[in-house]
Amino acid sequence: EAGVTQFPSHSVIEKGQTVTLRCDPISGHDNLYWYRRVMGKEIKFLLHFVKESKQDESGMPNNRFLAERTGGTYSTLKVQPAELEDSGVYFCASSHQHNSPLHFGNGTRLTVT
Amino acid sequence: DQQVKQNSPSLSVQEGRISILNCDYTNSMFDYFLWYKKYPAEGPTFLISISSIKDKNEDGRFTVFLNKSAKHLSLHIVPSQPGDSAVYFCAAWAGAGSYQLTFGKGTKLSVIP
Numbered sequence: 001e002a003g004v005t006q007f008p009s010h011s012v013i014e015k016g017q018t019v020t021l022r023c024d025p026i027s028g029h030d031n032l033y034w035y036r037r038v039m040g041k042e043i044k045f046l047l048h049f050v051k052e053s054k055q056d057e058s059g060m061p062n063n064r065f066l067a068e069r070t071g072g073t074y075s076t077l078k079v080q081p082a083e084l085e086d087s088g089v090y091f092c093a094s095s096h097q098h099n100s101p102l103h104f105g106n107g108t109r110l111t112v113t
Numbered sequence: 114d115q116q117v118k119q120n121s122p123s124l125s126v127q128e129g130r131i132s133i134l135n136c137d138y139t140n141s142m143f144d145y146f147l148w149y150k151k152y153p154a155e156g157p158t159f160l161i162s163i164s165s166i167k168d169k170n171e172d173g174r175f176t177v178f179l180n181k182s183a184k185h186l187s188l189h190i191v192p193s194q195p196g197d198s199a200v201y202f203c204a205a206w207a208g209a210g211s212y213q214l215t216f217g218k219g220t221k222l223s224v225i226p
Contacts, residue, residue: 004156031212042115043157043202045213056213091156098212101147104156 002026004105006092012111018080021108025074025094031055032075033095033102034067038088046090049075050098061086082112116140117205119217128226132190136203136217139184143205147214148177148188151200160201161188193224 005024013019025032034046046065047057051072060067064083069075079086089109093102118137126132136146144165149157163170163177163186170177176189190197203217 033212033214035214035216040218042117042218043204043214043216045215048212056211059213093156099145099206101159101162102214104149104158106154106156 004092004094004103006090006105006108008108009106010109010111012113013082014113015084016081018078019082019110021077021079021090021092021110023075023077023092023105025092026096026103029094029096029103030072031095031098031100032069033093034075034077035091035093035104036088037091037107038085043091046077055098079110082110084112086110087112114139115217116143117203117215117217119201119203119220121220122218123221123223125223125225126193128195128224129192132188132193132197132222132224134188134190134201134203134220134222136186136188137184138186138203138205140205140207140215141184142207142211143215144208145206146177146179146186147204147206148175149202149204149216150197151202151219157202190222193222195224195226198222198224 032049037043045059048055049069089107093104147162148160151157200219
């Protein structure tokens, strides 16, 4: 079975630009999560989808971040406009049930210059 | 304020010996704990977990111990192998209704051949 895939693996953009990250969860996994690791810090929760619905978006830093999961399959995370402090590694994870261990993708390393 | 703390950023162990990774938590609502292992440029991979109703869970060379009164858990790897060299993250769930994983900052384990 294919794992969680994320695209792109790296992105370098200038402050003020827009970036869209994509996540394809494991097929059949209704639960999809976004996490972020800023350099030197812990991995932090951003939000949780159950199918196409946002179950919990309490970790989203501000309204420059927009996550969608149309059709309940893949998800996108858009940052607009990007700021320097948005740099970090963005991980997507999925699980079959909400209380199952999460399967993580390899992450997208975002650098905002 | 960190709710999950891994106070040792790094640990070096000789091959064949025991590796002990420690984790402390402050939130008494946490009732399920997980350890993830992460190689460079990859996402975290689930290793082992423990429910708060248990004090020990074992899976092959990996054992997790939980001391609820001390709010402390540890991961034991024995015998350690060079392939175990990675960053290990302790993570916790706060129970029903909350599916955010709270992570520690990680401990980098180096197993020396």
